[in-house]
Amino acid sequence: MPRRTLGVALLVVAVLTGGCTVADPGPGADDDPRPLVLTTFTVLADMTREVAGDRVRVESVTRPGAEIHDYEPVPGDLVRGEGADLVLDNGLGLERWFERFVDRTGARSATLSDGVAVIPIAEGGYRDRPNPHAWMSPRAGVRYVENIRDALTGLDPAGREIYAANAADYAERIRAVGDDLRARLAGLPEDQRALVTCEGAFSYLARDAGLREAWLWPVNSDAEGTPQQIAATVAFVRDNAVPAVFCESTVNDSAQRQVAAETGARFAGPLFVDSLSEAGGPVPTYLDLLRHDAQIVVEGLTGDRP
Template sequence: MTRLLAALLIWFSLPADAARAEDSRLKVATTFTIIADMARNVAGDLAVVESITRPGADIHNYQPTPRDLVRATGADLILANGLNLELWFQQFLDKLGDVPTAVVSEGIAPIAISGGDYDGKPNPHGWMALDSALIYVDNIAAALAAADPANAAAYRANAEDYKARISATIAPLREAARTLPEPRRWLVTSEGAFSYLARDFGLNELFLWPINADAQGTPQQVRHVIDTIRVTGAPAVFSESTVSDRPARRIAAETGARYGGTLYVDSLSDAGGPVPTYLDLLRVTSATIVEELKDD
């Protein structure tokens, strides 16, 4: 801890990036890439938005570095997910000083985690459903407007446009999921990160471990999912991009279910990857689920 704080002091004492120092726009830091992309869509050219964590990072087990926190130096506003997602980051964010922070999940109906060390605590993956995504966007617009009142109308207009694009992309996929035959409405994944999507799409949820910070792929977890699939006939098993797919593939092989492929939930990819934006992440994940759960 002492070495890290010393390193932070060194980083913070360095001259700021010249381009950033001359930029008078609102400076916004977010705790991870998904919120950063949402904020960029709402802010447009009116703010500079930086994600503290990088593309591809597992946000549950992430260990921040001095360089990560330097990206938040001088921020006018920090956007956080809340729902206990950033507990590992709070002590470091406190070192940035008195920076206004907005929790973008405020107002969604939380779903409790079932099982594991976090049993009963709110599932933090609220961004993974259409209904709650629109709440996130509204909260981001309100936070930007409060930090930069002169551009409040532009932030609200951008937010309405962005919400319309999200709805136009995801609403048809949600409707397709809701019309699946009842026996095929099973979403089986490695992490229990899709509770909000499952609720929104009318799917039953089954997972190996509740959250990535818990034990992953234990024999007991694997056996429980295998036994449940044999009873329910769930047609496919998925895994997430930030964890090993081996447990999910083993379950598919032992039950006769298909391995449905990779879902994206905790992080965007880099610009050349399959989900460089939040809308891509929602679209690719939702479309993969619907396609794999349809009748053969």
């Protein structure tokens, strides 16, 4: 029995004898002849589907709404990893579980943040490490699309022209979101050009939009919402007359609501970062996520509504 087939069999046995269930791959998955591309989270899965079209099957390890930094893969994830032809990750230390995942499954992988001009984390236990949330920048998002195109072409050279055409069209739509955001913020006074969030996950978007950045904590899993963090953020918002503060959908927003209450700033949001929503939710695609967050930021800082 080949090593990969044996590995899958052993994982299934381990799951069944341990009383766990394997994630359902979906109807007809076993009969689908297309290559399986597995991504670490839902944003990357959606981006990959846009470039791939219908030439490959794309699945995400994590589900919508999941916190991805310290996700713990379940046995069913390992089974899917064993069966994947390609696994795509973000890199930059985002998926702290990913190296162990790939080592255990033996899957071929590619990192989608390769080539992005990284921004270091400014403080906390991860100080000077790369900020991993580069996909939040439309400019960096285009680089992700190029890396997806290249990874898919390496997997399936016969689809080269399709991947190239899909990637070019998708990149233009992503650029348009960034262009619109910058245009709508152009008249904002310099002292109010600040994006204040719960986690420091918006460094790349702030750089795109010409905004300074402030946050309560730099990276999820650091101390979150301490009195010292709240006091420092309150001082920043007051000193700069920041009109609105924001928080992400996957974290507790009580500390940021306290900042808003103490400063009189509007509490705006939520912003989406690490995960898409379900199909009927507010951000079922990566483009929806970028557009939603751009609109929330513009409304919060300028009062401009569509």
